[in-house]
Amino acid sequence: MWFLLQNKIGLHVLVKTKVKSNNFATILNNLGQRWYGINNNLHHPGGRVWVIWLPENFHVTLVQSSEQQITVDVTDIQSGVNFWFTVVYGSNSDTERLQLWQELQGIKDQCNIAWCVGGDFNAILHFNERVGSTVLWSEIEDFRLCVEYCEMVDLKAQGSFYTWNNKQDTTTRVFSRIDRFPINHDWLQLYPNSYVHFMNEGLFDHNPCICYRSKEPMFTKSPFRYFNMWGQAKDFSNIIQLEWGKPITRVRMYQVVSKLKNLKKPLKVLNKHKFSDIDTTAELARFLLDILQTKLHLNPYDMILREAEQQAAENYSTLHKAQMSYLRQKAKVEWLKDGDKNTGFFHRHIKVRHIHNKVLSIKDIHGNLQIDLVHIEAAFLEFYTDLCGSNRHTTTVHFPTVRTVCEAIIDFFHTGSLLKQLNAILVTLIPKVTKPTIVLEFRPITCCNIIYKCIAKLLCARLGEVLPYIISLGQKRAQARRPTLPSSIYYMYGVLVLDSHCHQFSGRLQISPSVKLYQAKSLTFCR
Structure with missing residues (x-):
């Protein structure tokens, strides 16, 4: 009772x-x-x-x-x-x-x-x-x-x-x-x-x-996400060139961040007008193609029907590729690329995967079970704050062009400064066990933006030439059994610091507190 x-x-x-x-x-x-x-x-x-x-x-x-x-x-x-x-x-x-x-x-x-x-x-x-x-x-x-x-x-x-x-x-x-x-x-x-x-x-x-049971959604705001199917639109390149060509003053890194931010709105408009209901649009295109092919078989000498059937086939092919690209990216089922057409299955797979990746309850560091969204967020923040410290950050979405990105990276090595929008890492929490119940049973996996990765690799390459002269022989022998230097980058320039102001979650478990790499006061050795 x-x-x-x-x-x-x-x-x-x-x-x-x-x-x-x-x-x-x-x-x-x-x-x-x-x-x-x-x-x-x-x-x-x-x-x-x-x-x-x-x-x-x-x-x-x-x-x-x-x-x-x-x-x-x-x-x-x-x-x-x-x-x-x-x-x-x-x-x-x-x-x-x-x-x-x-x-x-x-x-x-x-x-x-x-x-x-x-x-x-x-x-x-x-x-x-x-x-x-x-x-x-x-x-x-x-x-x-x-x-x-x-x-x-x-x-x-x-x-x-x-x-x-x-x-x-x-x-x-x-x-x-x-x-x-x-x-x-x-x-x-x-x-x-x-x-x-x-x-x-x-x-x-x-x-x-x-x-x-709960009917209310736990996460109301979704982060901006780039879909590969947008690249199949005819005006996609024009949209990118138009937005990326707008002049922006100040330093190179600020230009990259501002252009990425400005690209969000036109890409959302593109998605709304051409890809908002890709499944229904692709099905209608297939239905129209089927009708035209039936008529063409009854009257194979009709040149107007031939031309209409060819255009309908090209339209359906484009929409079908976009639909499969969307499903493959959402469901992450690798063998979809081999031509499986069971789209009903993949819609269910996407729904199931999304639900199973949510963290709906967790035990905090005090052993208390938390089932409310605010308390679940606080449990993760408390654990990583106690482990690493706290700070702020800003999340960015990256779609850079090669030239501008290269200039931004070179600018970092000239100035030794990195904008907070780029000096950030998204952390996805991967469960270590089948049914995790406490925060410690998640393994944090860092996801860096492209500029961050390029700078980190260049730092590793430059430090790789110096470290052999400052590491003792005993340390070298111990390091020989460990991964190579690039995978141990965290030894070089910082500690992970938790963002105590994280309000939206995304990623494999719908709980991805973002962290940033603490920037050293002096980076003159990198020049």
């Missing part, structure tokens, strides 16, 4: 209850609140699945039930949102679980709204989801086929990776991930920031979990 009250749960699921049907009402009354509930005791004498809820929070209607699952139609009283929820307790028998897979496929054919399936499947999807016992392909094949048919993906999970263990001694202990929450595409659209958190099992064999 304390678990329900502490976590403010309004819809609760229990599996493997083993409670007789005549005791069901008594247990509900003993919970202390006015709980409603249903079970599948009609299909199993001992009872396997319970669904209980608070009527002031949810309205629940039974859709169907069987020995291994209960499917309910749930309506959130406050928001009026409606979805289906299937609670599963799979049989220990592979043969009996085939019936469960068939039932889930039948539910998929009926459901046309958001749908989530959760519980104990007594089956795994991947080979790495069991430790201590051999995994055979025959064990996961049927489950995979069911998930693929239902077009479902796992809800983003945090906390414990393995959700069950047999509680035996150290030599025979088996860990397995048999509890999960697959969801369909409609659920992703309805609750883009939902996730499930698996806690430690305590004295039980299964890990309890809590599913968090």
